Amino acid sequence: MRVSAVSILVLLAVCTLGVAVLASSLYRVQVNNVAQFRKTLVNQATRRISVPGRRGRILDREGNVLADSRPSHDIVCRFECFQRGGGWSNTVNAVDGEITRLATVLRLPRALTRERIARSLHDSSALPLTVWRDIPDAALARFAERALDFPGFEEVLRAERVYPQGGLAAHVLGYTGRGRPDSDTGDAVVHYYEELEVKGRSGIEGYYDGYLAGASGERLVRVDARGFRKDDIAVEREPAHGPDLRLTISSGIQAALEHALKGIFGAGVVLDPRDGAVLAMASSPTYDPGEWKTRYRELLNDKTRPLYNRATSGLYPPGSIFKPVTSVAALIKAERADGAFAWTPADTYDCPGVFVLGDMRLKCWDRYGHGPVALRKAIEQSCNTFFCNLGHLIGTNALFTTARSFGLGARTGIDLGGEAAGAISGEPWYAGLTCQTSIGQGMLQVTPLQMAVVAAALANGGKIYRPYLHLRDEGEAPPAPVRTIACPADKFEIVRQGMRDVVEIGTGRRIRTRFGEGRTKYNLKVTCAGKTGTAERGHGRKDTWITAFAPYENPTVAIAMVVENGESGGKTTAPRVHEVLAHIFGEEEATR
């Protein structure tokens, strides 16, 4: 025999060795490294899908809903039901054809292009494709009838942001868009989004976006080799609804303020001088945040800039409404200087009708002069020469220090984005500018919100509060003032009396009185104090101001309002402020 048994045994040994090699390799792969391969399998076959939570509502102080989430019926298409062999275009064609067929049945226009379908399929074949958003009830009914004929299409409920009061408090609320949640940034885990979250872009929606949004949930979906969804594995985390946000805004006052500003360019802010709560804030022209989604391009390009919040971002020279600040500056300096600065509020200044300093001539509005006036009368009469002289006497340092302590030249810190800081000084500086500043001209730039804070401080005896919009819970400690103006109460009272005189007998009578038909007049039911301002802006343009507070004895409301291109504060703006105050306090026919 030529073929020996040994050679057979050698062959068997080779076979055994081969089997041993394979078995040991298999053991290494299947038992030792199982964790690694499991992980790779899970990673390639699992998609983490983020599900947004329902956004919280925004309420006003009385509990009226200003912003809400309503259900929107969307029709989505699940790609995995149209999976076709061959190239991707076969699947795209199948989806495309079915959408066209469904469009005729639902009588809806086709909203998606073929390219859009192809892109979605390519980027996220595991996610449903939204074919129609927010379909009308009739189409929804037709879909419910015929849904069985269209496997792969589903109706899903999603949230759409709505503003039930229309455009009320638009600039406070802000608007929303869609985007990825903030929590996504810097996260190593890759997320997919079935739909993008409603995200606040400005106003309260933007500032409190994280609070309102709640926490998004997470779903795990298993996908096949081509990325199509196969099944849902687990709900990792249920989405948490965002809590409601209650504002200090009072819808009634807000509506009155918006009505008063209708048709003009301007802004107004109503504060509660006792704690800085914003009762109303409006800017005109305005818009409806519910229309943002459909009209955003138009709104952004609008020359009148309806999206711009003049109340917090608009910068204006204050004009005569700055004079109370100058007065307080002088009173503080007189108190501190201890005789070195020899001026008392009782000192009179003989107004000649013009103030001359070097080659600068500042005219008083009464060109024949007011004659001798003291502080209280000067405020009532808004005498320019008196305040130019006073500013000249106390100097820039004292004036600016007081202006800063009133919060001018810095952001108030309100819980709203996009606030402007304004300015109280500029370069180069010369003596005449001090005089101009003391009557609210010169380099001064203020926002209506800042002037509302000033009005509130004049109302409450010098306490500066940070204005705020998020209503505090009951039982929460009332906010403490940011600082208090160091001016004795008896001296401060002189300024307040001067401001009451402005309303009672001075330039701001229309704050108190509305002239009705015939000879009837209507007065506010409460005593009010205020100051008018007509600031020159150059090119003959005037910004007309009112700051006011009421009731005089125990103020609960402080208001600042500006109207661009007005005639004068007393004529243009005062009646509008009257309208707001009349809404709050009521008015009665004057008994004459």
Next chain:
Amino acid sequence: MKNFLLRFNWILLLCAMALIGFGIVFIGSAGSTRTVAALQNAWRAHALTAAFGLGLMFLLATVDYRKLLDWAAIPGHLLSLILLVIVLVFGAKIYGGRRWLWFFQPSEVAKLAVIVCAAHVFGCFSDRLANFKGFLIGLLIFVPPAVLILAEPDLGTALVLAPTALAMLLAARIWTKGLVTMLILALLAAGMVLGTVQAAERQVDPEAKARILARLPFRPHQISRLRTFVNPDSDPYGSGWNLRQAMISIGSGSLWGKGVGHGEQKFLGYLPPSVSMNDFIFSVLAEEAGFVGSFSVLLLFLGVFASSAFTAIRCTDDRGRLLVIGVTALLFSHMYINVAMSIGLMPITGLPLPFISAGKTFLVTTLAALGLVQSVAVHGREIDIQDQ
């Protein structure tokens, strides 16, 4: 009849049937994700083919292999050569190769025909062929079918003939020195090819890489398979996809597996469905049956080899021994290459796993080959019985 029952290699039959059982189960599992009815029911076809094959096995076991070899060895080889020529001319072109003639693949039949012919020639004339002349005759038997199969092209099937031929020639002690030298040279050549690919993979510049790879006498898809073997992560979404996904399937199977029919890789289509019931069925099996299942399969194969070796040793005739050695070497090569490529130990080659992969011609051929082994078991001892 009593002799038949006593001498029949029952262990070989049991191992083969158990392996066929694995095949039916996992072809069914792999087919369950398919939409075409023929593929869904491929497990049934596998069972029917196996029944036919087992019948053929019993039939061949009753026939004395010596008579069979006397009559059919040379004509069978010539017939298989003719079939290989016909398939090249008239064969249906599928996936870029002409491998199919009507309902079967002549290359599978040729494997068996070659073993039968070689066993006959060397068994009868081994004493006179123990030199270089014998080697030339060996070339004459093995090379023409290999060349024709290579022309289809079917590199895997052609290659698997090499270890088979080697085993048979070495066992017949034909030109041993020359063969060993050639084996060493072949290993060196393989090492050089892999070295070249490795050198190319190290090149950052794609042009330099292409220039190095152009030196290799292979087709583009073969080169990309070699590259995947050398560097499995080079192209995980292209040529490396199959290997990567096969590894993930097997690796995620763990010790006990995910349960029959619960393989995620197959279910989700990461393991390409076009290969999951053929060349990559071991991945499906290892994922669903775990290491326990895959190791059992290996042990059953070892049972097939060991019981065949037992039969060969008990056989007292060169032709019978060579026949069994050839069949065993062929099955082992198939099994080793198939499993090794699934776990990245060898470059990917399209070779089926005996008994388990779906493939009717190969299954029938395999069972017919076992029938010859059974014939050796039943009739191979008759000479010494008569001598006593």
